Amino acid sequence: MTKNVSPPEMARRTNRLRAISLLFSTAFLGVIPLSLAQSQMQQRGQRSEMQQMALQQQDEQMFMDMRRVSNWVNQYCIWNRRFPEQGTEFREAKAQLNQLVPNNPYVSDKLLLSQGLDADPVYASSSDIPDSYTDYDKVPYPVPSDQAANLHRIVLNIDQSLTELDLQQDQDSAPDEWTAPAGSIVVISNQQNLYVVWGAGRDGRPLKDPLSGKTQLIIGRYALLNYGE
Numbered sequence: 001m002t003k004n005v006s007p008p009e010m011a012r013r014t015n016r017l018r019a020i021s022l023l024f025s026t027a028f029l030g031v032i033p034l035s036l037a038q039s040q041m042q043q044r045g046q047r048s049e050m051q052q053m054a055l056q057q058q059d060e061q062m063f064m065d066m067r068r069v070s071n072w073v074n075q076y077c078i079w080n081r082r083f084p085e086q087g088t089e090f091r092e093a094k095a096q097l098n099q100l101v102p103n104n105p106y107v108s109d110k111l112l113l114s115q116g117l118d119a120d121p122v123y124a125s126s127s128d129i130p131d132s133y134t135d136y137d138k139v140p141y142p143v144p145s146d147q148a149a150n151l152h153r154i155v156l157n158i159d160q161s162l163t164e165l166d167l168q169q170d171q172d173s174a175p176d177e178w179t180a181p182a183g184s185i186v187v188i189s190n191q192q193n194l195y196v197v198w199g200a201g202r203d204g205r206p207l208k209d210p211l212s213g214k215t216q217l218i219i220g221r222y223a224l225l226n227y228g229e
Helices: 008-078 089-099 133-138 164-172
Strands: 156-159 185-189 194-199 218-221
Touching: 008 089, 008 185, 008 194, 008 218, 089 156, 164 194
Parallel strands: 156 185
Antiparallel strands: 185 194, 194 218
16 A cells, blocks of 8 residues: 655655765766876876886896996907007907997987997907097987997097096096996096996986996906916
8 A cells, every 4th residue: 555645755755865866976976087087197107117117127238238348348358468559459349349239228219230240259440430539529418319320339448547446436426527428338448457347328427326326337357367478
């Protein structure tokens, strides 16, 4: 048996249903923008994380290239019992090393080059490789757009006053004059018994260890190679 409801009671029930419906509608509409905002924040966080990973991979590749250059220089010193001399030997060594590490990790919009077949161990000669460190003063910062393929990454320099004590200090605070186009690898020798390899990061300054914050240097010694002659 259906119970009769008075008009005032019917009105109260209708208003109550409308209020409940409005409450749920408002709550539902409020959830949608919040979900979109959360999604956008997550996407931005993921993009930032991917960018950080890409930058870290560039630095890791840079340090690997520094190690390859150092190994080549070390092998050269073993074979020749000295560091390359300025002039023809500098040009030949830089031609070899540029072919050994032809791709700049800080340039991603260029074709990658395969390592030259004559990069190691046969020496090659090239007349268009810069002869001195000062040639790089003409290169604007940051990286030139064609840096990945121009094979001018390697810089050889002589500093006869270079000592291991200096390098220990340089590891904590690199000299102000140590600047080069990003991706360059610089090898300095005192032409007596020591050489050091440092690489220019994306800011043109020496690459730093991400944990210690110290300059990443690779030191080579070759004085003992002359003993026993």
